[in-house]
Amino acid sequence: MLLGPYLHEPIKTKKNEIKPNKKHTTSIVRTSFFSLNEIQISQRILKIPNYSRYFAPVLKNSFVNLAEIDDENFERCEPITEENSHILLTRLNIPGSQSFSDVFYANRKKSSELGENIIKIKITDKTNKSYKMDNINTIKERKEFLKLINSYKHLLESANLLNNANIVNMNFHPSTLVFRDNLPVIGSFEDCFHFPTMNEERKSNLFSDYKAKNVFLPLEAHVICFLIDNRVDSLSFLNIEEICEDCRRRVASLNCFSKAFLDQYKETSLFSLQSLTNKPKHLIINEMLQNCATWNNYGISTLFLVLLRDMFKGREGFPQHSFFSRFSQLLTLGIHPIPDKRPSILQNISLFNDILYNTNKQDYDQLISLFARLSGLL
Structure with missing residues (x-):
């Protein structure tokens, strides 16, 4: 399900245009x-x-x-x-x-041009090349790297607040985020629900469209969408196979994982859903919704997997550095097909803090250099 319409542009008239004021x-x-x-x-x-x-x-x-x-x-x-x-x-x-795109993607072309200039400096000025490289890059490298880290931590804090309020956001698409003071703010709530007050009307609207390519929804949400969109009263084994094959294609579209990983992901998905065969529709939906506390983390994990993919586009996998290896593993765990295997938001915050605290100064300096050299978004 590609999650409903976004807010329309304001409807303006000649005399009564609605304009923003200071507040x-x-x-x-x-x-x-x-x-x-x-x-x-x-x-x-x-x-x-x-x-x-x-x-x-x-x-x-x-x-x-x-x-x-x-x-x-x-x-x-x-x-x-x-x-x-x-x-x-x-x-x-x-x-x-x-916008999220402005913050992380707008400077891609500029960074490519800057990279060409840096190469020229390295070739033509051997005496002062180290000094010049440090002056050009050090501040920007650290600033951009910290922007990535702080954005992720801030969204985890946002998700924790949503979880405490029993609110689930089914759309962490970048277009729903705006940046204020270099931190992401969630700006759309059309595709959210309050779990304790979920009723049939909300289910029928929020899960009305089975969009197999929507990467921000977990497997359980796609199961609900499949049932409601196709108006079936239960799931056959063939239905489950179809859902799991769609799931494999969806994760493959992230372009982050090997064929072996994707095959295993599908097998694990099949294993997690096989008990649903021929169960009544209402029981399946209720069972799938019981796992919705993990969905906020799922959406954020997907968002940052895609961001890291784009940062290191053209490489086979993420950089071989302990920070990126552990960070990508944490994000991958957040989209596990079995909900019980996904860390809670608080666990995720703790695990990410462990990654940061276990990065010493020498590793951090190497990380900044690696990030600047390999990232296409600086």
């Missing part, structure tokens, strides 16, 4: 399950202490009559009904915010 931004979206769901989830987010450090929820909302707003084009406005009514959403303004 807030506003937008108009169509009334739908997803826009109403975002409002409901936002109400829960607002109860989290210091929420604005991690989230950008809807602060206020109100229904609007477009016929009144678009006063110069009244004849083009349809009567307001349940099908075409709209909601005005108000959020905190984030001055100078950047």
